[in-house]
Amino acid sequence: MYKVVIGxxxxxxxxxxxxxxxxxxxxxxxxxNINVATVDLGLPGILPVVNKEACRKALKTAMALHCENPxxxxxxxxxxFYPDLPKGYQITQVTKxxxxxxxxxxxxxxxxxxxxxxxxxxxEDTASLEHNSNFSLIDYNRSGIPxxxxxxxxxIESAEVAVRFLEELRDVFLFCEVSEAKSNYGQMRCxxxxxxxxxxxxxxxxxxxxxxxxxxxxxxxxxxxxxxxQSELLDxxxxxxxxxxxxxxxxxxxxxxxxxDAVDYKYFIEPNLPKVPLSKKYLDEIRKxxxxxxxxxxxLYQEKYGLSEYDAGVLSADKKISxxxxxxxxxxxDTNLALNFVSTSVLSTLNKLDITxxxxxxxxxxxxxxxxxxxxxxxxxxHGKKILYQAIKEEKDPIDLIKEQHLEQINDEDKLLEIIKxxxxxxxxxxxxxxxxxxxxxxxxxxxxxxxxxNRQANPNISLELIKQELERRxxxxxx
Amino acid sequence: xxxxxxxIKELKxxxxxxxxxxxxxxxxxxxxxxxxxxxxxxxxxxIDKYKKRAKNDSMINGIPYAxxxxxxxxxxxxxxxxxxxxxxxxxxxxxxxxxxxxxxxxLVGKTTLDELAMGGTGTTAHTGVVKNPWDKKRLIGGxxxxxxxxxxxxxxxxxxxxxxxxxxxxxxxxxxxVGFKPTYxxxxxxxxxxxxxxxDHVGCFTRNVEDAAIVTDILKGHDPLDMTTLKxxxxxxxxxxxxxxxxxxxxxxxxxxxxxxxEDENIKKTFKEFYKLVDKxxxxxxxxxxxxxxxxxxxxxxxxYMTISCAEAxxxxxxxxxxxxxxxxxxxxIDEIMFNARTEGFxxxxxxxxxxxxxxxxKENQDKLFLNACRIRRLIVDKMNxxxxxxxxxxxxxxxxxxxxxxxxxxRLNPKATVLENHMAIANFGGFPSIxxxxxxxxxxxxxxxxxxxxxxxKTVLNMxxxxxDIVNLKNKVAGDENV
Numbered sequence: 030m031y032k033v034v035i036g037x038x039x040x041x042x043x044x045x046x047x048x049x050x051x052x053x054x055x056x057x058x059x060x061x062n063i064n065v066a067t068v069d070l071g072l073p074g075i076l077p078v079v080n081k082e083a084c085r086k087a088l089k090t091a092m093a094l095h096c097e098n099p100x101x102x103x104x105x106x107x108x109x110f111y112p113d114l115p116k117g118y119q120i121t122q123v124t125k126x127x128x129x130x131x132x133x134x135x136x137x138x139x140x141x142x143x144x145x146x147x148x149x150x151x152x153e154d155t156a157s158l159e160h161n162s163n164f165s166l167i168d169y170n171r172s173g174i175p176x177x178x179x180x181x182x183x184x185i186e187s188a189e190v191a192v193r194f195l196e197e198l199r200d201v202f203l204f205c206e207v208s209e210a211k212s213n214y215g216q217m218r219c220x221x222x223x224x225x226x227x228x229x230x231x232x233x234x235x236x237x238x239x240x241x242x243x244x245x246x247x248x249x250x251x252x253x254x255x256x257x258x259q260s261e262l263l264d265x266x267x268x269x270x271x272x273x274x275x276x277x278x279x280x281x282x283x284x285x286x287x288x289x290d291a292v293d294y295k296y297f298i299e300p301n302l303p304k305v306p307l308s309k310k311y312l313d314e315i316r317k318x319x320x321x322x323x324x325x326x327x328x329l330y331q332e333k334y335g336l337s338e339y340d341a342g343v344l345s346a347d348k349k350i351s352x353x354x355x356x357x358x359x360x361x362x363d364t365n366l367a368l369n370f371v372s373t374s375v376l377s378t379l380n381k382l383d384i385t386x387x388x389x390x391x392x393x394x395x396x397x398x399x400x401x402x403x404x405x406x407x408x409x410x411x412h413g414k415k416i417l418y419q420a421i422k423e424e425k426d427p428i429d430l431i432k433e434q435h436l437e438q439i440n441d442e443d444k445l446l447e448i449i450k451x452x453x454x455x456x457x458x459x460x461x462x463x464x465x466x467x468x469x470x471x472x473x474x475x476x477x478x479x480x481x482x483x484n485r486q487a488n489p490n491i492s493l494e495l496i497k498q499e500l501e502r503r504x505x506x507x508x509x
Numbered sequence: 510x511x512x513x514x515x516x517i518k519e520l521k522x523x524x525x526x527x528x529x530x531x532x533x534x535x536x537x538x539x540x541x542x543x544x545x546x547x548x549x550x551x552x553x554x555x556i557d558k559y560k561k562r563a564k565n566d567s568m569i570n571g572i573p574y575a576x577x578x579x580x581x582x583x584x585x586x587x588x589x590x591x592x593x594x595x596x597x598x599x600x601x602x603x604x605x606x607x608x609x610x611x612x613x614x615x616l617v618g619k620t621t622l623d624e625l626a627m628g629g630t631g632t633t634a635h636t637g638v639v640k641n642p643w644d645k646k647r648l649i650g651g652x653x654x655x656x657x658x659x660x661x662x663x664x665x666x667x668x669x670x671x672x673x674x675x676x677x678x679x680x681x682x683x684x685x686x687v688g689f690k691p692t693y694x695x696x697x698x699x700x701x702x703x704x705x706x707x708x709d710h711v712g713c714f715t716r717n718v719e720d721a722a723i724v725t726d727i728l729k730g731h732d733p734l735d736m737t738t739l740k741x742x743x744x745x746x747x748x749x750x751x752x753x754x755x756x757x758x759x760x761x762x763x764x765x766x767x768x769x770x771x772e773d774e775n776i777k778k779t780f781k782e783f784y785k786l787v788d789k790x791x792x793x794x795x796x797x798x799x800x801x802x803x804x805x806x807x808x809x810x811x812x813x814y815m816t817i818s819c820a821e822a823x824x825x826x827x828x829x830x831x832x833x834x835x836x837x838x839x840x841x842x843i844d845e846i847m848f849n850a851r852t853e854g855f856x857x858x859x860x861x862x863x864x865x866x867x868x869x870x871x872k873e874n875q876d877k878l879f880l881n882a883c884r885i886r887r888l889i890v891d892k893m894n895x896x897x898x899x900x901x902x903x904x905x906x907x908x909x910x911x912x913x914x915x916x917x918x919x920x921r922l923n924p925k926a927t928v929l930e931n932h933m934a935i936a937n938f939g940g941f942p943s944i945x946x947x948x949x950x951x952x953x954x955x956x957x958x959x960x961x962x963x964x965x966x967x968k969t970v971l972n973m974x975x976x977x978x979d980i981v982n983l984k985n986k987v988a989g990d991e992n993v
Contacts, residue, residue, distance in 0.1 A: 067601045071828040073589070074581040074603055074700040076735050108824050108870070112843050117827020165843070167832075295870035297879065300707035300821060302736055 031225040031260055034233055035191050035252065036183035038220040039198060042154060042174050043086045044208050049153045049175035050077030050120060057214050061168040069156075069172040071115030076301050079104070083175035084127070085315060086207040087151040088307075090177060091128025093205050093319050094146050099125035101306045104151075104299040109292065112165070113155040115172060121152035123296045127177070134324055135197040137190055141324075144194045145182040152176050157215075171215075177207075183222065183233065188252035192245050195219060200323045204348045212243045219248055225259045225269070234259075235269040240285075242276055250280035258282070326351050334364045340372055349386045350376070353393050360397030363404040370396050374417050391420050395427050402431070406488055408438045440488045442495060445479070449492065449499050452478045464504045472496055512537045513663030513987050517572055517720045520666060524571050531571030531615055535559045538573035538617045541664040549640045549662065551655040552618040553578045554586050562613040568723045568747075570613035575659045575668040578619040579626050581700035582606050585616075589702050590634035591624045593829045593854025596836065603700020604732045605669060605711055612727050617665050620655025624856055626671055626704040627822060628652050629679060632915065633858055641683060642988030643954050647912040650680035653714070657684040660714040663987035667724050671701055672710045674814050675907075675933035678945035681714060682907035682957030685947050685986050687974075688714050689721040691967045693940025694739040696725070697732030705821035708814075708937040717984040718946060718975045722747040725967065739965065749968050750975040755794040757973055758900045759960075761787070762802045765905060765932060770925045775910035779956055782949040783906050786958065789980050790904075795973075797904070800896060807928045809885045814934040816869055816882035823866030829854065890939040897963040902973055904960050905932060907945040911954035933959055942967040944974045947983040955986075 051068035103125040106118040128149035156172040202210040224234035274282040330341035403413040420427035462468040581599040631639035631654025639654035641647040653670030657680035670677040672690040681688025690712030713724040831837040831850030840846035869878040936943035948958035962970035
């Protein structure tokens with residue numbers, strides 16, 4: 030058995046209106062070479078203009094990952110020749126990345142693991158290449174799209190932890206609303222560095238790099254394959270070669286190139302982008318925008334609201350649903366009822382209609398209002414649910430529906446008693462059955478009649494008690 | 510009419526008075542351009558068709574001009590005088606060119622430069638050497654060689670150049686004209702083919718200081734496409750040229766201006782003229798003082814300039830691979846195509862600079878070479894800024910003497926002469942506004958005086974230069990004129 034040491038380099042495209050250093054749109058399209066400005070082609074004389082929003086989102090993500098932020102924004106050039114890099118250099122950050130020394134906690138089988146983040150920096154994506162048998166095509170749509178790269182410390186011990194980290198990291202992107210992080214669009218990509226060492230070794234083993242893996246299950250497959258491959262080599266007493274490998278569809282990895290020495294990218298500070306100081310005020314403003322992350326919500330739901338692990342998991346999985354639930358809870362007096370409404374009625378409706386929470390028209394405050402009315406016994410739970418379904422169906426506000434349909438629950442005992450007396454006067458046979466035969470089955474009959482008479486507005490519990498009392502009173506009177 | 514000797518202001522007045530038309534001026538410029546092309550090689554491209562322009566009351570409306578062939582001009586060949594771009598036709602306009610178009614300037618041609626603006630001789634263009642209009646055996650200097658010779662020959666009243674070490678101000682000295690580069694960021698670099706981004710400046714050539722102010726007034730301003738440009742300021746330099754200069758303080762550097770340090774008789778003569786000028790300046794109300802400057806720093810100017818500029822140039826020109834644009838030679842792999850494009854596309858001189866730049870930026874050398882050069886640059890700039898707290902400008906000869914002949918051996922062996930020939934890079938290090946104008950003629954060959962001022966204080970530099978011009982009284986000379 031060997032100790033596995035994994036480090037990840039995760040790239041994620043940021044969601045912005047325009048590219049990182051040009052005004053070309055940053056949108057996903059399958060039509061090649063339409064989102065292209067002169068700057069993205071690296072034509073002679075072009076100059077970069079930095080995208081403020083991309084900087085803000087990179088800083089925000091760094092903060093969400095508990096990183097230290099720099100005192101100023103500085104960009105560097107990474108120089109190398111490749112046809113997907115039109116300028117011959119990539120604008121990136123080395124001197125002062127947007128974040129350093131952070132971490133992200135992830136749950137692995139119920140156990141919390143802290144993954145250390147070495148750094149987060151902002152850079153630009155390259156063009157994409159399509160290789161054919163005897164020619165290659167270049168698509169510059171991707172050239173210059175803002176990209177953040179997150180580099181972990183070599184602190185991940187298994188494929189499972191690596192994948193859990195990637196999942197949690199994607200949720201950070203989604204919760205912070207910095208990216209859609211769709212791996213099938215290549216918006217989130219990952220390089221894996223992996224080495225094996227003997228349990229008691231002090232020095233890390235030879236590192237093998239696997240580049241540009243999109244799908245999380247491919248990351249898992251690649252790591253598992255590499256652990257097996259490297260273990261077998263080490264078992265045989267062979268050496269691991271420092272190299273870059275790619276993963277194929279069969280889940281196996283293949284050698285791409287040997288890495289004799291690390292490439293020298295000849296980094297230096299980008300002279301065309303003036304250094305911009307970051308004020309405490311500006312950073313504080315960004316920090317305020319960082320929402321509570323998934324794991325915090327998951328824990329909060331269990332600890333503060335007493336939700337089951339399952340319910341907490343469901344409600345914290347999606348930021349928008351979680352935000353919706355939070356707003357319902359904040360505005361209602363009954364967390365259990367709120368949970369009941371959101372997890373059964375709202376979520377099942379989303380599933381049934383196959384819509385997102387954004388498209389769900391009933392506002393959380395209205396649900397909270399319903400919850401409160403049920404809680405205060407102004408309407409019945411039964412009515413509450415029915416109103417909600419009607420509101421969803423007719424795209425109306427449930428509170429308006431309650432008012433329209435006079436559905437407010439009748440809890441007034443005098444009023445109910447009057448109705449009950451009336452019902453009993455009209456159903457003498459059933460009264461007789463109780464008075465003479467002691468038949469308690471008539472309770473339900475009378476509750477049903479009261480509900481029917483009141484158009485289901487009567488509080489059924491109070492009604493039942495009053496019916497019992499009234500029947501008993503009539504029995505006593507009859508004896509006299 | 511006497512087109513060749515007229516200033517922008519005079520041409521403008523002639524147009525207003527309908528003594529001439531813009532088309533007539535263009536034709537005259539075009540004819541002159543062709544007439545002198547074989548002899549002097551000022552242009553890479555001469556525009557032959559007069560294009561109707563937007564009419565407005567801009568000072569340059571209807572007036573011919575030329576622009577260096579390293580500014581992006583859409584639909585007009587732009588080669589940077591390099592084989593690797595010999596067929597490159599840009600798809601976009603440099604901000605400077607756009608401004609000139611909007612103002613109604615009439616483009617006469619794209620001027621020859623040292624390949625990719627790297628060089629100070631005007632001899633390395635892919636289309637051949639540029640000759641000095643005052644003496645064809647001599648060079649005009651570079652890299653803005655053609656822009657200088659076109660103005661010096663009177664083909665155009667003004668032209669646009671770029672200046673990374675002294676690429677405007679040195680050829681201005683050898684051409685007997687005015688060359689001005691304002692503060693770094695005063696004029697947008699968007700569309701200027703980058704040589705060394707932190708040192709590159711856009712500027713102009715004219716035959717008098719007022720025209721330089723007029724052109725700069727048009728070119729300056731914040732550009733959202735160039736993040737290093739300065740905020741707009743609400744003044745016109747051309748309206749402050751005759752402000753009172755009484756009490757303005759100038760300094761010159763003792764270590765450079767010591768006549769005894771030079772052997773060359775012509776350099777000695779230049780300094781004699783320089784000191785004569787200093788005396789006249791004092792008479793006219795300037796305060797001029799001698800200041801001592803650390804000789805180690807002075808000796809470091811040239812190596813510092815070479816180190817930083819080669820490093821940045823290597824990176825800036827990494828887009829020239831034949832993949833996106835330019836000639837694409839055959840090759841069995843992408844690497845081979847790029848390799849062949851660069852091997853065939855660049856001259857040996859350029860390759861040498863790229864190899865130097867690459868070496869300088871290598872991890873193991875970067876701190877010792879590149880970062881140390883950046884530190885020295887900082888020391889020099891700090892020292893200058895300290896001096897500018899007390900002084901309004903630095904005044905020095907723009908070159909030790911007139912333009913050298915093509916076969917003259919380099920004076921580089923003498924370190925003092927190296928400092929004398931390269932001190933103007935100080936203005937590029939600090940982004941200081943700097944202007945060269947004629948100082949005297951030695952045997953019918955011009956030698957310039959250079960004035961460098963505080964960052965952002967372009968107004969005062971031009972104001973003082975105008976006063977110096979009045980004192981020297983050598984403005985509006987055109988090469989070939991008698992009795993200068």
